[in-house]
């Protein structure tokens with residue numbers, strides 16, 4: 562496995578040149594475009610890493626399936642899916658369009674920004690501090706990393722420039738889909754996206770989803786089985802946004818990408834995979850990261866289809 566991972570990273574590093582760093586969150590432009598890393602954790606707890614695996618980056622949209630799991634635990638399926646749909650949108654992650662043109666204007670799914678903001682608004686807690694603490698603790702237990710925390714520079718950068726998310730959130734409030742203070746909900750969402758991780762954290766989270774929510778390291782259940790299944794299904798249908806169909810054909814592994822360059826993948830009953838490559842393609846997914854996943858899926862026959 563180790564040799565295979567080294568080879569895959571080496572062969573795909575050239576593709577980082579073809580992508581671009583996310584610029585709409587200014588702080589993300591400080592990343593090194595040529596970084597590329599992978600970590601695989603199988604369900605026997607073997608850990609393999611290659612490339613720039615020591616690099617830290619912000620989780621961004623990879624957080625969305627995790628907060629979805631927490632919102633489902635907090636509120637139950639019926640309440641969550643009264644406010645967010647279950648269908649791929651076919652639109653970019655930050656699209657506003659369908660909130661206006663389709664009625665009722667509930668977001669299509671919890672993976673696009675509109676849906677994720679609704680999900681964040683449903684996290685339970687007496688105030689934002691308690692909500693954040695609960696959220697961080699959930700990420701910490703799923704990644705088996707008690708030190709996970711927020712990158713304050715990225716958080717401030719996104720908060721300063723997140724006007725598109727602000728537009729989405731105020732529209733959702735005007736339609737009665739989110740309750741409460743919009744700026745507070747957005748503040749929690751920006752913090753959620755700014756959690757700093759490594760590929761190992763993503764691989765561990767993917768592994769814990771691969772076991773349907775059972776933490777093999779500490780031998781305890783973290784997520785109810787049906788919720789872990791729901792989350793992974795969304796990763797297949799919507800995890801790579803408007804590239805999810807092509808990704809399902811070429812890779813065939815439930816995965817979630819983020820504009821920080823991370824991808825979390827979960828091969829049911831086998832392994833979790835974390836990938837990092839901050840150079841993105843036009844749809845906001847790691848350009849070399851997708852190729853790395855394509856190669857490992859092919860070499861190890863990991864497609865679920």
Ligand code: DON
Nearest residue numbers: 621622654754818819820845
């Ligand atoms: O809300 C945003 O736009 C970012 N915090 C997250 C977007 C993202 O990661 C989309 N992923 N490819």
